Amino acid sequence: MSAPDELRSVPTESPEVAAARARTRRRRSIALALVLAALVIIFYALTIVKMGPAVFDRTI
Structure with missing residues (x-):
């Protein structure tokens, strides 16, 4: 059983969108x-x- 064609094809984003x-x-x-x-x-x-x-007085 495979996924429908609409779900199988994932649109890739353009390089400009990826850079943004x-x-x-x-x-x-x-x-x-x-x-x-x-x-x-x-x-x-x-x-x-x-x-x-x-706290800074360290005389013992």
Whole structure:
């Protein structure tokens, strides 16, 4: 039992459309990486602020 002809023939996209999709994916990936890096920096800074200045005092 095989699939109908409409399902078997998958249309291929033109090189221009493929390039546009690749550019869109790249921009989205860069934006997500920047947001993730910003969140990491914010969480790190908040952790240091919540600990207070005593965290840098290492006199034992």
